[in-house]
Amino acid sequence: MDKLIDLGKYIEQGINVLEESLSGLWGAIDDVISWTVEFLNDTFLAIPFVVIIALVTFGAYYANAGKQAFKKEGLKKGAGLALFVVLGLLLIWAMGYWKEAIQTTTLVIVATIIALLFGIPLGIWAARSNTANAIIRPILDLMQTMPAFVYLIPAIFFFSVGNTPGVIATVIFSLPPAVRLTSLGIRNVPEDVIEAGHAFGATDKQILFKIQLPLAKTTILAGINQVILLALSMVVIASMVGAKGLGAIVYQGIQQNDIAKGFESGLGIVVLAIILDRITQAVAKK
Incomplete structure (x- = not known):
């Protein structure tokens, strides 16, 4: 069947225009991230x-x-996770994937920071403006439902292969939870608390930073937790465009049909995911 609308052609033309007209910007971004x-x-x-x-x-x-870290009660609370961290990281080192684990962690850290730098301000904007929320929500829906492999195509086009396209694709994939949960946390702040702030003469800026963000902190931290886990879930896909780390080892295992290599590197990703998840959850609870 012939196409009635060649939408892909127009998107490709738009990407070509962006690549040609903003080549200096893409080069600068590539240099900074690399x-x-x-x-x-x-x-x-x-x-x-x-x-x-x-x-x-x-x-x-x-x-x-927490505050009971140097007391007997604190030992009961924190000993289990501490033991898992020691055993998990020693296992990664013993399997010979310490360097790759560091590379994966670095990629996740950089992608998470970039995602939060964009996601939290967008979430605040969406929470305080219904118009902005109406515009941002369908974009987030598109970002979350679009297959992650699709993000690799323009990333390669703009930045060639290496860590940069992997980081950019990871940022796009992991950004939505930061926006959604920041917006949700602020919108769920009780209206009477905000009205009390206005009654005492607080400005909109003071309402945001003194009332809304502190009360929404737990939800925002849950969003950060989700960003980290989604970034970790992207490391294998990012390795297809040259990103280094445990994901690249998993990808090699797939290509070579090497079950041992794939399982060991995959287990390393699981260990990192559990450690980062438990730490961020513990911070969020406090």
Whole structure:
């Protein structure tokens, strides 16, 4: 059947125009992201793995135990997660994938920071403006339902292969929860609390930063947790455009039909996901 509307052709033409007219911008973005990822990789890999394990373990323990970290009650709360962190990270190191685990973590950190830098302000805007919300929501629906592989095509077109297109595709895929949950948290702030703030003469800026954001903090942190987990779920797909890390090992296992390599690297991703999930959940609860 012949096409009645060749929508893909017009989208391709639009992408070509963007690539040609903003080539300098794409090059600058590529340089910044590539440099940041490589700098963080080199920095983390220069630190002995024992030190990193110790720091992450203490961070996980303190996130769970809180103010009771140095008391007996805190030991009961945080010991389980701390033990899992130690065993999980030692397992990754023992399997020989420490470098790839650091590369994956770096990619997730950079993608998460970029997603939050855009997602939280957009969520605030959507919460405070019905017009903005009506515009942003269908865009988020498109971003969440579009197959993740589709994002790789324009990412390669603008940035060639490497870590940058992987980071950009990961940002697009993981951005929606940050926007949605920030907007949801602010909209769920009780109206009488906001009215009380206005009654005491608070400005809109004070209402936002002194009332709405503090009361929406738990929901916003839940959004951050979802962004991190979605970013981790993208590492295998990002490896198809040259992103380094455990995802690249999984992809090699698929190509080579190597069950051992695929399972070990996949297990490493699971360990990282559980550690990051439990730490962010513990922070959100407090």
